[in-house]
Amino acid sequence: MDDNQNIIWHHSIISKLDRQYRNKHKSCVIWFTGLSGSGKSSLANALDKELFQHGIQSYVLDGDNIRHGLNAGLGFSKEDRKENIRRIGEVSKLFVDSGQIISTAFISPFREDREQVRALFPEGEFIEVYVKCPISICENRDPKGLYKRARSGAIREFTGISSPYEEPINPELIIETDTMSIPQSVTKIINFLKNKNII
Numbered sequence: 001m002d003d004n005q006n007i008i009w010h011h012s013i014i015s016k017l018d019r020q021y022r023n024k025h026k027s028c029v030i031w032f033t034g035l036s037g038s039g040k041s042s043l044a045n046a047l048d049k050e051l052f053q054h055g056i057q058s059y060v061l062d063g064d065n066i067r068h069g070l071n072a073g074l075g076f077s078k079e080d081r082k083e084n085i086r087r088i089g090e091v092s093k094l095f096v097d098s099g100q101i102i103s104t105a106f107i108s109p110f111r112e113d114r115e116q117v118r119a120l121f122p123e124g125e126f127i128e129v130y131v132k133c134p135i136s137i138c139e140n141r142d143p144k145g146l147y148k149r150a151r152s153g154a155i156r157e158f159t160g161i162s163s164p165y166e167e168p169i170n171p172e173l174i175i176e177t178d179t180m181s182i183p184q185s186v187t188k189i190i191n192f193l194k195n196k197n198i199i
């Protein structure tokens with residue numbers, strides 16, 4: 001018999017709605033996706049700072065940090081990236097259930113994996129933000145020197161070079177970081193959240 005059949009889901013006494021009501025805002029996941037160096041981390045953290053300063057319950061999950069802890073042991077094969085994103089999706093759902101606005105900064109290069117995360121949430125709670133930037137500019141920025149190492153062959157399966165990035169087809173937002181500044185981008189996201197009555 002499958003062990004999971006013996007595990008029963010416990011419902012919380014306090015609901016997500018109770019928590020949202022007390023926080024005075026709705027909860028959602030803002031899912032940043034894009035190439036390495038496109039600006040996911042910078043945007044997620046700038047948005048988090050802005051939300052925090054306005055008394056909003058928010059938090060950031062960042063690729064590099066999660067891979068040091070929760071997802072240590074996962075690499076960059078298609079299967080490992082899938083598992084990485086699946087786990088982040090589940091963790092994000094917990095944050096949303098806890099009434100917070102969670103920003104995630106993962107390359108999440110495969111459309112199917114992102115759609116599986118979207119399917120975990122009710123309509124409107126998964127906000128896909130495509131952080132769009134030409135690879136030539138990401139490569140010029142190369143904040144961690146990874147493109148240089150990938151070009152030299154020192155890193156295998158590097159997204160955009162030796163591993164694919166599948167662009168979102170219908171994301172809630174597109175932020176073009178080669179033409180928009182970080183403050184402009186944050187304003188665009190905040191306006192979206194206001195228009196959707198999330199904050």
Ligand SMILES: Nc1ncnc2c1ncn2[C@@H]1O[C@H](COP(=O)(O)OS(=O)(=O)O)[C@@H](OP(=O)(O)O)[C@H]1O
Nearest residue numbers: 036037063076081084106107108109156157158159
């Ligand atoms: N092979 C390869 N391909 C892409 N990226 C690599 C690779 N090896 C290491 N790194 C570093 O890991 C960060 C990406 O981790 P993610 O968890 O976001 O990747 S994924 O969503 O599972 O594809 C990524 O961080 P960001 O630059 O913040 O995107 C890189 O710093």
Ligand SMILES: Nc1ncnc2c1ncn2[C@@H]1O[C@H](COP(=O)(O)OP(=O)(O)O)[C@@H](O)[C@H]1O
Nearest residue numbers: 036037038039040041042141143177180181182
């Ligand atoms: N308009 C912009 N939006 C976001 N990042 C920018 C922008 N212009 C320059 N950058 C720089 O590009 C780099 C992006 O790195 P990072 O945020 O770590 O990207 P990612 O998390 O996608 O790998 C940072 O050094 C950041 O300062």
